[in-house]
Amino acid sequence: MIFQINRSNTLTSFAIGLATTVVVLSGCSKDDNERDVNSNKAELKRLTDSVNAVYSNAPEGRDVGQYPKQARTELKKAIDMAHTVNTGEYTQQEVNSAFSSLRRAVSAFSQRAIAEVAAENLIAKWLFAGNTLDATPNKHDGILKSGIIGTEKSPVDGGTLPVLTTDRFGQTGNAYEFSNGAYIEVPYTASLNPEVMSISLWVNPKETFGDNYMVSLNRWNGFKFQLQTDNFLFLTMKATTATYDRDSNPGKMTVGQWHHAVVTFGNGAITFYVDGVQSKTESLLGTLAKLTSPINLAIGQQLPKDKFNFTDSSNPNYFYGGSFFKGSLDDIRYYNKVLSADEVGRIYNNEKPD
Incomplete structure (x- = not known):
């Protein structure tokens, strides 16, 4: 019911790039009893910005090359969670976990582009x-x-x-x-x-x-x-x-x-x-x-x-x-x-x- 737009190749390439990215995030170590929130968020911020651009350019709809509303909703939730970590006080382990979660979310999203059946x-x-x-x-x-x-x-x-x-x-x-x-x-x-x-x-x-x-x-x-x-x-x-x-x-x-x-x-x-x-x-x-x-x-x-x-x-x-x-x-x-x-x-x- 909606005009056709096909951006799936761009998004697929982006997802492949994420899959091959090797990220090393490090922070200062402290006593085990102290919560260390002096974390390195640079890579998470870069990834969040990139995924947000993907989200903004991914057309919502039900025709070929578009994305179901639910798929965009799920990706937006992952972006929002990453943004929360970027702006809050979180340990390096939590930052690393947010990075991995966001990368998985965009990889899954890239598979939701609607393709013509037969x-x-x-x-x-x-x-x-x-x-x-x-x-x-x-x-x-x-x-x-x-x-x-x-x-x-x-x-x-x-x-x-x-x-x-x-x-x-x-x-x-x-x-x-x-x-x-x-x-x-x-x-x-x-x-x-x-x-x-x-x-x-x-x-x-x-x-x-x-x-x-x-x-x-x-x-x-x-x-x-x-x-x-x-x-x-x-x-x-x-x-x-x-x-x-x-x-x-x-x-x-x-x-x-x-x-x-x-x-x-x-x-x-x-x-x-x-x-x-x-x-x-x-x-x-x-x-x-x-x-x-x-x-x-x-x-x-x-x-x-x-x-x-x-x-x-x-x-x-x-x-x-x-x-x-x-x-x-x-x-x-x-x-x-x-x-x-x-x-x-x-x-x-x-x-x-x-």
């Missing part, structure tokens, strides 16, 4: 940072659309576009709210129809709705990722072996709350994750089938509205009634690989609120 397999990443642009170089930019609602016999255009709303961090204009059939349409390319896939997104359902479509590529003729009864995650996919329907029970979404939802399909299994934790996995054979004809990806709807057929129930695009998302979505990642549990955990930890 970047080489990321088809698209819609951050919804005020727009529907794809944050990858692949340029799978979305288009705001009004969508079809109503019943099988009475379809109508909902006449509403997705609107920017507050995200899970309380930032306005950094997520999209969907209602009345509104959706985001992404022009088709063959890369949007991979053999294996993973979808990661943040979801805040407004209500329980049995056909809460989140991401769909030609419905059950390709795949559809939705919420179903009781707000379980639900994936239907047409594979080379069969068409599968699976849900995440017992993992579910709570109405009015943000949750991280992930589904993966391929390598012989379908797996669901809720808030970074695997909720269900089942063995399934095959890979995703290729579409017989191109159709645009829909976020928040079952099909692009110009593809519906309203008269012939034998048509694969026949309209059986409104199936669209009701709530808010954010930070959608679409991969052409099966994410591992570790990779899902890294995405969740990078993107969750502190």
Whole structure:
């Protein structure tokens, strides 16, 4: 949701320099019964100033090259403690200990820079940072659309576009709210129809709705990722072996709350994750089938509205009634690989609120 800045190389080099530093701090010796606070703080002061500069220049955020708020908070605590030692009366042993602690803190901090997860397999990443642009170089930019609602016999255009709303961090204009059939349409390319896939997104359902479509590529003729009864995650996919329907029970979404939802399909299994934790996995054979004809990806709807057929129930695009998302979505990642549990955990930890 935030522009990308990458300073991790500078900070990593700084941490390596600290790791190779040899410091000899000495002070005057006195009787064992007397507390000697005549310590040498020169190296600790230099290190404190350097680390403070690192802290000031390290961007806080949740995107690549940035640092989680908690990581910066922990480093600031270490800096403040070192400053306390620098300005107080402490023994040489205490000064040496503060120096070592601060060096460990900045080394740990340098490892917290956010790196893209499975970047080489990321088809698209819609951050919804005020727009529907794809944050990858692949340029799978979305288009705001009004969508079809109503019943099988009475379809109508909902006449509403997705609107920017507050995200899970309380930032306005950094997520999209969907209602009345509104959706985001992404022009088709063959890369949007991979053999294996993973979808990661943040979801805040407004209500329980049995056909809460989140991401769909030609419905059950390709795949559809939705919420179903009781707000379980639900994936239907047409594979080379069969068409599968699976849900995440017992993992579910709570109405009015943000949750991280992930589904993966391929390598012989379908797996669901809720808030970074695997909720269900089942063995399934095959890979995703290729579409017989191109159709645009829909976020928040079952099909692009110009593809519906309203008269012939034998048509694969026949309209059986409104199936669209009701709530808010954010930070959608679409991969052409099966994410591992570790990779899902890294995405969740990078993107969750502190």
